[in-house]
Amino acid sequence: MNRLDNTASGLLIVDKPAGLTSQQVVGRCRHLLGTRKVGHAGTLDPMATGVLIVGVNRATRLLGHLAMHDKRYLATIRLGASTTTDDAEGEVVAQTDASGVEDEQVNAGIAGLTGQIDQVPSSVSAIKVNGQRAYALVRKGQDVTLAARRVTVSDFTVLATRREGPFIDLDVTVECTSGTYVRALARDLGAGLGVGGHLTALRRTRIGRYLIDDAVQLPDRDSDQPAPPLMPMARAAELSFPVVHIDAAQRQAVGYGKPLDLVLPGPLAGLVDEQGELVALYRPDERVGRARPAAVLI
Structure with missing residues:
Protein backbone atom coordinates (compact mmCIF):
# COMPACT_ATOMS: atom_id res chain seq x y z
CA MET A 1 0.00 0.00 0.00
CA ASP A 70 -23.82 24.16 10.47
CA LYS A 71 -24.80 21.00 8.61
CA ARG A 72 -27.09 19.74 5.85
CA TYR A 73 -28.69 16.30 5.67
CA LEU A 74 -30.85 14.18 3.40
CA ALA A 75 -33.04 11.89 5.48
CA THR A 76 -36.00 9.54 5.33
CA ILE A 77 -38.55 9.68 8.16
CA ARG A 78 -41.09 6.91 8.67
CA LEU A 79 -44.35 7.98 10.32
CA GLY A 80 -46.42 5.30 12.02
CA ALA A 81 -43.85 3.67 14.32
CA SER A 82 -41.62 4.67 17.22
CA THR A 83 -38.38 2.89 18.14
CA THR A 84 -36.12 2.71 21.17
CA THR A 85 -33.38 4.65 19.38
CA ASP A 86 -35.52 6.98 17.25
CA ASP A 87 -34.02 5.31 14.17
CA ALA A 88 -34.25 2.03 12.28
CA GLU A 89 -31.55 0.37 14.40
CA GLY A 90 -33.82 0.26 17.47
CA GLU A 91 -36.72 -1.97 18.39
CA VAL A 92 -40.24 -0.85 17.51
CA VAL A 93 -42.01 0.10 20.74
CA ALA A 94 -45.27 1.50 19.34
CA GLN A 95 -47.08 1.40 16.02
CA THR A 96 -50.04 3.53 14.97
CA ASP A 97 -51.73 3.63 11.58
CA ALA A 98 -50.58 6.85 9.90
CA SER A 99 -52.55 6.42 6.68
CA GLY A 100 -55.11 9.03 7.76
CA VAL A 101 -52.52 11.78 8.29
CA GLU A 102 -52.91 14.42 5.57
CA ASP A 103 -50.04 16.21 3.84
CA GLU A 104 -51.22 19.51 5.33
CA GLN A 105 -50.85 18.06 8.84
CA VAL A 106 -47.33 16.88 8.03
CA ASN A 107 -46.40 20.32 6.70
CA ALA A 108 -47.81 22.00 9.81
CA GLY A 109 -45.82 19.62 12.02
CA ILE A 110 -42.63 20.36 10.11
CA ALA A 111 -43.27 24.10 10.35
CA GLY A 112 -43.42 23.74 14.14
CA LEU A 113 -39.98 22.10 14.09
CA THR A 114 -38.38 24.78 11.91
CA GLY A 115 -36.57 27.83 13.19
CA GLN A 116 -35.18 28.13 16.70
CA ILE A 117 -36.47 25.23 18.80
CA ASP A 118 -35.76 23.54 22.11
CA GLN A 119 -34.89 19.94 21.25
CA VAL A 120 -34.48 17.00 23.62
CA PRO A 121 -31.68 14.81 22.22
CA SER A 122 -32.24 11.09 21.77
CA SER A 123 -31.50 9.11 24.92
CA VAL A 124 -29.00 6.99 22.94
CA SER A 125 -26.90 9.97 21.91
CA ALA A 126 -23.23 10.42 22.80
CA ILE A 127 -23.98 13.22 25.28
CA LYS A 128 -22.32 12.62 28.64
CA VAL A 129 -24.38 12.17 31.81
CA ASN A 130 -22.31 12.20 35.00
CA GLY A 131 -19.22 11.33 32.98
CA GLN A 132 -20.79 8.51 30.97
CA ARG A 133 -22.24 8.47 27.47
CA ALA A 134 -26.03 8.45 27.44
CA TYR A 135 -26.15 5.47 25.08
CA ALA A 136 -23.94 3.45 27.43
CA LEU A 137 -26.32 4.09 30.33
CA VAL A 138 -29.30 3.05 28.19
CA ARG A 139 -27.53 -0.20 27.28
CA LYS A 140 -27.15 -0.86 31.00
CA GLY A 141 -30.93 -0.60 31.36
CA GLN A 142 -31.01 2.84 32.95
CA ASP A 143 -33.64 5.41 32.07
CA VAL A 144 -31.99 8.51 30.64
CA THR A 145 -33.73 11.84 30.14
CA LEU A 146 -31.60 14.55 28.62
CA ALA A 147 -32.17 18.27 28.99
CA ALA A 148 -33.53 20.21 26.04
CA ARG A 149 -31.06 22.34 24.12
CA ARG A 150 -31.67 25.34 21.88
CA VAL A 151 -30.93 24.58 18.23
CA THR A 152 -31.84 26.19 14.91
CA VAL A 153 -33.36 24.29 12.00
CA SER A 154 -33.07 26.73 9.11
CA ASP A 155 -34.60 24.40 6.52
CA PHE A 156 -36.82 21.32 6.91
CA THR A 157 -38.39 20.49 3.56
CA VAL A 158 -40.24 17.43 2.26
CA LEU A 159 -38.79 16.28 -1.08
CA ALA A 160 -41.03 13.23 -1.60
CA THR A 161 -43.87 11.40 0.17
CA ARG A 162 -44.61 7.69 -0.10
CA ARG A 163 -47.69 6.12 1.50
CA GLU A 164 -47.18 2.43 2.16
CA GLY A 165 -50.03 0.78 4.08
CA PRO A 166 -50.04 2.11 7.65
CA PHE A 167 -46.80 4.07 7.14
CA ILE A 168 -45.82 7.36 5.53
CA ASP A 169 -42.21 7.68 4.40
CA LEU A 170 -40.93 11.23 3.96
CA ASP A 171 -37.72 12.07 2.12
CA VAL A 172 -36.58 15.38 3.59
CA THR A 173 -33.72 17.82 3.56
CA VAL A 174 -32.61 19.44 6.82
CA GLU A 175 -30.21 22.32 7.40
CA CYS A 176 -29.39 22.96 11.04
CA THR A 177 -26.91 24.17 13.59
CA SER A 178 -24.38 21.91 15.24
CA GLY A 179 -25.91 19.79 18.01
CA THR A 180 -29.21 19.18 16.21
CA TYR A 181 -30.37 15.56 16.09
CA VAL A 182 -32.25 14.69 12.89
CA ARG A 183 -33.61 11.50 14.47
CA ALA A 184 -35.06 13.66 17.25
CA LEU A 185 -36.82 15.69 14.54
CA ALA A 186 -38.27 12.42 13.20
CA ARG A 187 -39.35 11.41 16.71
CA ASP A 188 -40.92 14.77 17.49
CA LEU A 189 -42.70 15.04 14.12
CA GLY A 190 -44.30 11.64 14.65
CA ALA A 191 -45.19 12.41 18.26
CA GLY A 192 -46.80 15.71 17.28
CA LEU A 193 -48.93 13.92 14.69
CA GLY A 194 -49.93 11.26 17.22
CA VAL A 195 -48.57 8.34 15.18
CA GLY A 196 -44.91 8.09 16.18
CA GLY A 197 -41.93 8.44 13.91
CA HIS A 198 -38.34 7.39 13.43
CA LEU A 199 -35.44 7.85 11.04
CA THR A 200 -34.79 5.15 8.43
CA ALA A 201 -31.98 6.79 6.42
CA LEU A 202 -29.56 9.66 6.93
CA ARG A 203 -26.89 11.16 4.69
CA ARG A 204 -24.90 14.23 5.66
CA THR A 205 -24.17 16.29 2.56
CA ARG A 206 -22.42 19.31 4.09
CA ILE A 207 -20.52 20.53 7.14
CA GLY A 208 -19.99 24.25 6.74
CA PRO A 232 -3.67 21.35 3.55
CA MET A 233 -4.52 23.06 6.81
CA ALA A 234 -4.30 26.49 5.18
CA ARG A 235 -7.01 25.45 2.71
CA ALA A 236 -9.10 24.10 5.57
CA ALA A 237 -8.78 27.46 7.32
CA GLU A 238 -9.91 29.31 4.19
CA LEU A 239 -13.06 27.17 4.10
CA SER A 240 -13.77 27.64 7.79
CA PHE A 241 -12.53 30.99 9.10
CA PRO A 242 -11.36 34.40 7.96
CA VAL A 243 -7.61 34.27 7.34
CA VAL A 244 -4.93 36.78 8.37
CA HIS A 245 -1.44 36.68 6.87
CA ILE A 246 1.43 37.29 9.28
CA ASP A 247 5.15 38.04 8.97
CA ALA A 248 8.16 36.13 10.31
CA ALA A 249 8.33 38.05 13.59
CA GLN A 250 4.65 37.42 14.28
CA ARG A 251 5.11 33.75 13.43
CA GLN A 252 7.90 33.50 16.00
CA ALA A 253 5.60 35.03 18.62
CA VAL A 254 2.89 32.56 17.68
CA GLY A 255 5.35 29.71 18.30
CA TYR A 256 5.61 30.87 21.92
CA GLY A 257 1.84 31.24 22.24
CA LYS A 258 2.08 35.01 22.68
CA PRO A 259 -0.75 37.48 22.06
CA LEU A 260 -0.48 39.62 18.92
CA ASP A 261 -1.41 43.20 18.13
CA LEU A 262 -3.89 42.17 15.44
CA VAL A 263 -7.40 43.26 14.57
CA LEU A 264 -9.15 40.05 13.60
CA PRO A 265 -12.00 40.02 11.08
CA GLY A 266 -14.09 37.60 13.13
CA PRO A 267 -14.43 35.79 16.47
CA LEU A 268 -11.91 33.21 15.26
CA ALA A 269 -9.30 33.61 12.53
CA GLY A 270 -6.61 31.47 10.95
CA LEU A 271 -3.08 32.88 10.87
CA VAL A 272 -1.11 31.97 7.74
CA ASP A 273 2.64 32.59 7.55
CA GLU A 274 4.80 33.76 4.64
CA GLN A 275 5.23 30.18 3.44
CA GLY A 276 1.46 29.79 3.15
CA GLU A 277 1.14 27.46 6.14
CA LEU A 278 -1.56 27.70 8.79
CA VAL A 279 0.25 28.22 12.08
CA ALA A 280 -2.54 29.02 14.54
CA LEU A 281 -6.11 29.99 15.24
CA TYR A 282 -6.45 33.24 17.17
CA ARG A 283 -9.42 34.98 18.77
CA PRO A 284 -9.79 38.61 19.90
CA ASP A 285 -9.33 39.45 23.56
CA GLU A 286 -11.35 42.62 24.09
CA ARG A 287 -10.00 43.07 27.61
CA VAL A 288 -6.55 43.94 26.35
CA GLY A 289 -7.31 44.86 22.72
CA ARG A 290 -5.10 42.09 21.36
CA ALA A 291 -5.51 38.66 19.77
CA ARG A 292 -4.81 35.51 21.74
CA PRO A 293 -4.26 31.91 20.58
CA ALA A 294 -7.15 29.47 20.44
CA ALA A 295 -4.95 26.74 18.93
CA VAL A 296 -1.25 26.80 18.07
CA LEU A 297 -0.38 24.42 15.23
CA ILE A 298 3.43 24.65 15.10
Missing part, protein backbone atom coordinates in the same frame (compact mmCIF):
# COMPACT_ATOMS: atom_id res chain seq x y z
CA ASN A 2 1.27 3.47 -0.88
CA ARG A 3 1.01 5.54 2.26
CA LEU A 4 1.43 9.27 2.68
CA ASP A 5 4.28 10.70 4.72
CA ASN A 6 3.09 9.79 8.22
CA THR A 7 4.22 13.18 9.53
CA ALA A 8 2.00 15.10 7.10
CA SER A 9 -0.86 17.12 8.57
CA GLY A 10 -4.19 17.97 7.01
CA LEU A 11 -7.79 16.93 6.57
CA LEU A 12 -9.58 14.14 4.80
CA ILE A 13 -13.20 14.80 3.89
CA VAL A 14 -14.53 11.26 3.94
CA ASP A 15 -17.79 9.93 2.53
CA LYS A 16 -18.52 7.60 5.42
CA PRO A 17 -20.12 4.32 4.33
CA ALA A 18 -23.05 2.75 6.14
CA GLY A 19 -22.23 0.13 8.76
CA LEU A 20 -19.10 1.76 10.16
CA THR A 21 -18.90 3.88 13.27
CA SER A 22 -17.07 7.19 12.97
CA GLN A 23 -14.34 5.75 15.19
CA GLN A 24 -13.94 2.77 12.85
CA VAL A 25 -13.36 5.25 10.02
CA VAL A 26 -10.66 6.84 12.16
CA GLY A 27 -9.11 3.40 12.67
CA ARG A 28 -9.08 2.74 8.95
CA CYS A 29 -7.43 6.13 8.36
CA ARG A 30 -4.76 5.37 10.96
CA HIS A 31 -3.91 2.16 9.13
CA LEU A 32 -4.04 3.80 5.72
CA LEU A 33 -1.94 6.84 6.67
CA GLY A 34 0.46 5.13 9.06
CA THR A 35 -0.11 7.43 12.04
CA ARG A 36 -1.99 7.22 15.33
CA LYS A 37 -2.72 10.96 15.39
CA VAL A 38 -6.11 10.86 13.67
CA GLY A 39 -9.49 12.11 14.88
CA HIS A 40 -12.86 13.16 13.51
CA ALA A 41 -15.31 16.04 13.85
CA GLY A 42 -19.07 15.55 13.95
CA THR A 43 -19.98 11.95 14.75
CA LEU A 44 -22.23 10.00 12.39
CA ASP A 45 -24.17 6.95 13.56
CA PRO A 46 -23.27 3.61 11.92
CA MET A 47 -26.42 3.65 9.74
CA ALA A 48 -25.64 7.17 8.48
CA THR A 49 -23.47 8.04 5.51
CA GLY A 50 -21.86 11.17 4.15
CA VAL A 51 -19.46 13.92 5.12
CA LEU A 52 -17.12 13.09 7.99
CA ILE A 53 -14.19 15.43 8.62
CA VAL A 54 -11.04 13.54 9.60
CA GLY A 55 -8.00 15.37 10.97
CA VAL A 56 -4.48 13.97 10.69
CA ASN A 57 -1.54 14.81 12.96
CA ARG A 58 -1.47 18.56 13.81
CA ALA A 59 -4.82 19.07 12.07
CA THR A 60 -6.53 17.17 14.90
CA ARG A 61 -6.28 20.44 16.85
CA LEU A 62 -8.72 22.00 14.40
CA LEU A 63 -11.46 19.43 14.83
CA GLY A 64 -13.24 20.92 17.83
CA HIS A 65 -13.66 24.17 15.90
CA LEU A 66 -14.78 22.51 12.65
CA ALA A 67 -17.46 20.47 14.42
CA MET A 68 -19.32 23.68 15.26
CA HIS A 69 -20.22 24.44 11.63
CA ARG A 209 -18.30 24.62 3.35
CA TYR A 210 -17.12 20.99 3.26
CA LEU A 211 -19.34 19.32 0.65
CA ILE A 212 -20.19 15.73 -0.20
CA ASP A 213 -18.96 16.40 -3.76
CA ASP A 214 -15.47 16.92 -2.31
CA ALA A 215 -15.54 13.80 -0.10
CA VAL A 216 -13.41 10.74 -0.82
CA GLN A 217 -14.21 7.06 -0.57
CA LEU A 218 -11.69 5.30 1.63
CA PRO A 219 -10.04 2.25 0.06
CA ASP A 220 -10.65 -1.07 1.78
CA ARG A 221 -8.23 -1.99 4.53
CA ASP A 222 -6.41 -4.53 2.34
CA SER A 223 -6.59 -2.51 -0.86
CA ASP A 224 -3.53 -1.56 -2.88
CA GLN A 225 -5.01 1.83 -3.70
CA PRO A 226 -2.89 4.80 -2.58
CA ALA A 227 -3.98 6.92 0.34
CA PRO A 228 -6.00 9.95 -0.77
CA PRO A 229 -4.18 13.30 -0.54
CA LEU A 230 -4.72 15.45 2.52
CA MET A 231 -6.32 18.87 2.32
